[in-house]
Amino acid sequence: MSAGRVRKEIDGALLDFVDRQRPGVLAISDQLAPMLTALDELLAGGKRLRPAFCYWGWRAAGGEDIEAARGIAAAAASLELLQASALIHDDVMDASDTRRGQPSVHRRFEAAHREQGWRGGAAPFGEGAAILLGDLCLAWSAEMFEVSGLDPESLRRGRRVFDLMRTEVICGQYLDMLEGARGAGTVDDALTVVEYKSAKYTIERPLHMGAELAGGGPQVVDALRAYGRPLGIAFQLRDDVLGVFGDPTETGKPAGDDLREGKRTVLVAFTLERATPAQAELVESRLGDPALDAEGVAQLRTIIEDTGALAACEEMIERYTAQARSALQVAPIAAEARSALAELTVAATARRV
Known part of the structure; x- marks a missing residue:
């Protein structure tokens, strides 16, 4: 398929x-x-990533081809x-x-x-x-x-994950808003937001839900979650990098929009952790300014690169992606599902600035 x-x-x-x-x-x-x-x-618009991961979680757990499955x-x-x-x-x-x-x-x-x-x-x-x-x-x-x-028993199994997924993303959204208001978060704080606002919601839970809908056993579910969690983190970290350095024709948002919105991402946390006092003061004074112009965006980008924050974020993306690939290689799933998930791994993380 x-x-x-x-x-x-x-x-x-x-x-x-x-x-x-x-x-x-x-x-x-x-x-x-x-x-x-x-x-x-x-x-x-949209890439339909969540439905795709749900479907391949279904297939990985023994679900039928999409043309045959009602x-x-x-x-x-x-x-x-x-x-x-x-x-x-x-x-x-x-x-x-x-x-x-x-x-x-x-x-x-x-x-x-x-x-x-x-x-x-x-x-x-x-x-x-x-x-x-x-x-x-x-x-x-x-x-x-x-x-x-789908039959009632399949829906019952999948509903538990669907309910959990909705709870997690709403809680993650609140934590994201809270970090922006507090303005003093660490890299670990930012990673918690990443995990619950996006990583679980985008990849891990859709895979989990698909596997449960198909009646997959604990071994398959655990293997898919071991693959989905690190890939979800890598996906959101890539999104955060693109939110600062991405091409507007690709992202659909103005360049540097995450800086204007004051997003307390892992990228920003790395920057503040490594910045000189003068650099940190400049970042704090401009981050979240809705009137931030192209010159201001360029100024903040330079600090992010000079502090090594961009390189650190890219290294983290590579590390989490490698972890996901390793988990996928040993997952007890059919070859077709493994191949499709390998392609989705690239789609989720291989975007470049």
Whole structure:
């Protein structure tokens, strides 16, 4: 089964579910159409990593091919609605202007408020609309999972992981926000955020969920988690590097946006740990400044490189990726699943600045 075929099945299940929901939403009021349009445009992008890892966790644990298995595409695709919820809410919390190269959801509704000349503040309206759409995506993710077509026993096993996954990502989001407010986190503190906000949620739990849906035994589940956890950390560390040094045409966000948002990433923690007092003072004074211009971004990038923080982060990515590859090599899974997961390892970590 090719990655393209899996992606096509997951996309089809996702779009079919949203299309089935559409008439019920519009029956409430045709004024809800912009909400659905915003969701459609958000769902049109993305790498579908979480559904892909869920599907290959299913196959690794003995699940059938996606063309033969009833319901696995829909169960895996439900994770994309969970991701949409997380992205929408994350952009509100970070005051992000863009997502996947387009205006973030709250900015879309803020602009609509201004264009229509409605009463009250445009910004609170945009944020409120985005929070509600994110909540809708969260509710729909659970509904899509439940009506996926998998048998009740499979759903019962997978639901435990799905519930845990949602708890972990919400707690990770809070810890991320807390680190930004406290402003004095260590590398270990930043790694805790990485693990719960992204690493488990992006790779480890989707693999775990897929394996449980297939009825995989503890040996397979443990092996997939041993592979998924370090890969998830490497994935987020790569994302953090791209958030500072990435090409906007690739990331879908302005260059240095994580610096404007004041993200207390591992990269920033390494920088402050190794900086001179003067460098640390400059970083602290500019980090989280929404008006940070291109010159300010370049200044902070130079400090990050000069302190060796970028090199340290790259070394950490390589170390966690190597750990994931080693775990995958000895995992008691079918050759097809091992090959597909090896390809996903590259997709998750091999992006360069």
